[in-house]
Amino acid sequence: MSLLDLLNQDFARNALLAGAIVAVVSAVVGYFVVLRAQAFAAHALSHIGFAGATGAALLHLDALVGMFALTLLAAAGMGSLGARIRGRDVEIGMVLSLALGLGVLFLSLYTNSASETVGVLFGSILSVTPRAVQITLITGAGILIGLGIIWRPLLFASIDPEVARARGVPVRALGVVFLLLLALAVAQAIQVVGVLLLFALLVAPAATAAQLVRRPFATVGLAIALSLAWTWGGLLLAFTSRWPVSFAIAALAGCAYFAAGGIRRWRVPRRYHAPPHPTREYP
């Protein structure tokens, strides 16, 4: 079957469409994730979402609903903890492991198939249903609209929280709202790349763009372009070879990130690198 024939198949079209929506949304949300140094939050939400999805399936509820519900709940919790969550490597690591363990436990109770487990962990875009595409479209639109409303104060609060607070920007509330939007974006992205490769769509394109361009709009634009390129490129690679889709996407995204780092260092010779803002420390 030639590539054109393949692209006429329903599953391929659904995959490309869902992939495109998730790519765009992830890139935009990812820009703020990188700016706010909240990659660890995305990581944590993905693991918790996994437990939500599998737990829901076990209770004979819709897995997508379970995933969205639990990630939103977790995001609200993280938001309420506020800055206290920084520096808590041990606690976060334990919660991540617990969520992952629970998720797999639920999954193994629900199905005896090892390949389904691997599917949820590494993505299953090639089996996305039309209904899932619809849900992805609706949530994607919702996330983008939400970000469209708060982007100015959010940008301000992310770059300089103290000054923003002094100017009356509701920094803390914005933080919570952003985490909720992040939760939705994470749940979306998991369908394409799975839990373990989330960074490929949510963090890598934005981080790559941030290394090459400075201005916010240019960065977001570049991130969207890259994200689409990796998603479709990855899908095409998967269609024409034996490579798993999420691997192809992850490989493109990861290599590009390091290539961008190389480009950045070549353009701007290594000089004193100011230490990151105190609130930006890991994790």
Next chain:
Amino acid sequence: MFEPFQYAFLQNALLAGSAVAVVAAVVGYFLILRGLTFAGHALGHIGFAGAAGAVLLQVDPLYGLLAFTLTAAVGIGLLGQEIRERDITIGIIMMLMLGLGLLFLSLYAGYAERAYSILFGTILGISQHDVLVTGLFSLLTLGVLGGLWRPLLFSSVDPEVAKARGVPVRRLRVLFLVLVAITVSVAVQVVGILLIFTLLVGPPATAVRLARTPGRALGLAVTLGLAYTWLGILLAANSPWPASFFIAALSFGVYLPVRLLALGWARRRPAPPALGVKVESEHPVGS
């Protein structure tokens, strides 16, 4: 009641599990002290690619794990303090490694089963040869740690003063990460990659909140680690689930109340002394 212990597979599992539990607890204690728990997490993911590559080359996964984790450990150690600020870089490296592991496994015929067993551990299927290898590596690691205990503790708690006193801080850092790599590699057999944190960090994290001195914290960590591992293996022997589930559940189940209620010594005090002088609640542990 002692009938189950006659089965060879169970004896092997308990022996290997015990060795791993002890080493993991000790190494994990220093990981917490040095603020490097994320490195334990990262090395696990990086090891996954190695294990999968080894499976593809029809070699024992342990050697793939060791090759990749040792390389990464040396790299992280040499990069020094910078690494803490590069959480996105590390995250992307981890992601690439997981993707690579996925690729390797997908090229191998029985891939889902193999992926599952690397991700979640196969302690109940461990062979006598593997028990021996695990035991040897554990002894080696513990031996080195025992010999370096004092300078390592010194450089973990106060690296600047240690350096001023002539302690080879940088070499210790690389050596310590090498030991972490070895520990992660053998521990993956017991708990798999995904739940490695619960055996590596869980017991010591619980112990440091309950014990007053480093020595007692270590002792408690080892005891807890052994308890979780033994219980986990015995429970798993009678159920279809991997031991790692039970170990993780026990580890978290005990950690959570201790952490939330600030039980024992750490009640309402800013810094448990077993952690040294760092004030954990104000800023990250480790330097």
